[in-house]
Amino acid sequence: MHMVRVAVAGASGYVGGELLRLLLAHPDVEIGALTAGGNAGTTVGEHQPHLVPLADRVLGDTTPDAFAGHDVVFLALPHGHSAELGAALGDDTLVIDCGADHRLVSAEDWTRWYGGEHAGTWPYGLPELPGAREKLVGTKRIAVPGCYPTAASLALAPALAADLVSPDVVVVAVTGTSGAGKSLKPNLLGSEVMGSASAYNVGGLHRHTPEIAQNLNGATVSFTPVLAPMARGILATCSAPLKSTVDSAAARAVYTKAYADEPFVHLLPEGTWPATAATVGGNAVHLQVTVDPDAGRLVAVAAIDNLTKGTAGGAIQSMNIALGLPETAGLSTVGVAP
Numbered sequence: 001m002h003m004v005r006v007a008v009a010g011a012s013g014y015v016g017g018e019l020l021r022l023l024l025a026h027p028d029v030e031i032g033a034l035t036a037g038g039n040a041g042t043t044v045g046e047h048q049p050h051l052v053p054l055a056d057r058v059l060g061d062t063t064p065d066a067f068a069g070h071d072v073v074f075l076a077l078p079h080g081h082s083a084e085l086g087a088a089l090g091d092d093t094l095v096i097d098c099g100a101d102h103r104l105v106s107a108e109d110w111t112r113w114y115g116g117e118h119a120g121t122w123p124y125g126l127p128e129l130p131g132a133r134e135k136l137v138g139t140k141r142i143a144v145p146g147c148y149p150t151a152a153s154l155a156l157a158p159a160l161a162a163d164l165v166s167p168d169v170v171v172v173a174v175t176g177t178s179g180a181g182k183s184l185k186p187n188l189l190g191s192e193v194m195g196s197a198s199a200y201n202v203g204g205l206h207r208h209t210p211e212i213a214q215n216l217n218g219a220t221v222s223f224t225p226v227l228a229p230m231a232r233g234i235l236a237t238c239s240a241p242l243k244s245t246v247d248s249a250a251a252r253a254v255y256t257k258a259y260a261d262e263p264f265v266h267l268l269p270e271g272t273w274p275a276t277a278a279t280v281g282g283n284a285v286h287l288q289v290t291v292d293p294d295a296g297r298l299v300a301v302a303a304i305d306n307l308t309k310g311t312a313g314g315a316i317q318s319m320n321i322a323l324g325l326p327e328t329a330g331l332s333t334v335g336v337a338p
């Protein structure tokens, strides 16, 4: 097979940087055009000092012409910037949108949570969800999930599919600061973040709420995000009311079966609980589940690296499926520790 020629729009950002880190190690890929917004004309090395082999590459302007002749174009741009570009690229190009523009099925939800007109729905790049992998095979358009929805949906989907719990879920998820992207925000200044954890968008206000609900077949979702002083990682603690008397062993058996063939979902040994540190840089989801009999609830905890399985790694996993490459090509479950 010929090398797959890949372009990255938004190559100066966090997601662009993580895509390139992974693509540099992908055996079937050659890296083509790299573009940015205001930083066009500067070098990759100025923004991504860890990407040594690309240090001298100059970032181009993000225009449809820049992506001519590429097999795959990753869009790692702010929300609302992907729709026009995606529409301008031909059906012979695989376009993978890391932003939110094409994730939601409901146009009404889009307008309520993001504002403006809905750009349409693309196949959803979370292959571990029931029915999702098949829709990615051969597709030319992929909507990469949000980072919180990746963790929360994989934590709860098996329990809902097996009818262990009612579709009325609570998700409290801790995130690292890179989830917010590189642009400066007052609440993300070092002195505001260091030494403190803070809840935000409390009361069902986070735009990932409808995406989690969509993934969980319309479940009612109470979602609270919490910002913590770390660069990478999401730790999602998820619970739902048990429908009948189920013990932890039975709940674990459901999860073991659901994810038995999933290369990136790692159900931890009984009694051990996920930690974000073990997922850093890897495409793994670390997962554990138990039952709280007094509260009558199932509790599942998932940890991911928001930039890897939570965006760039998941995007490459979905690319592999779309192109008919081995799903794990260029990806690893191995993290960086300590």
Ligand SMILES: NC(=O)C1=CN([C@@H]2O[C@H](COP(=O)(O)OP(=O)(O)OC[C@H]3O[C@@H](n4cnc5c(N)ncnc54)[C@H](OP(=O)(O)O)[C@@H]3O)[C@@H](O)[C@H]2O)C=CC1
Pocket (backbone or CB within 6 Å): 009, 010, 011, 012, 013, 014, 015, 016, 035, 036, 037, 038, 039, 040, 062, 075, 076, 077, 078, 079, 081, 098, 099, 100, 145, 146, 147, 178, 179, 180, 181, 182, 183, 306, 307, 310, 311
């Ligand atoms: N960070 C995360 O954990 C996750 C992010 N995502 C999504 O991925 C996308 C990228 O996020 P992230 O990398 O964190 O964001 P960053 O802010 O770090 O990077 C944004 C990138 O987009 C470019 N850009 C900004 N405006 C324009 C424009 N008008 N035209 C062309 N390029 C532009 C920037 O270039 P320049 O440097 O020139 O401004 C930069 O390369 C977003 O949609 C985000 O929601 C999804 C899941 C998780």
Ligand SMILES: CC(=O)N[C@@H](CCC(=O)OP(=O)(O)O)C(=O)O
Pocket (backbone or CB within 6 Å): 098, 099, 100, 145, 146, 147, 148, 175, 176, 177, 178, 179, 180, 181, 208, 225, 227
């Ligand atoms: C810390 C922080 O701000 N995190 C981001 C995570 C969302 C994200 O990155 O995903 P999208 O692609 O849907 O934007 C947030 O809560 O908005």
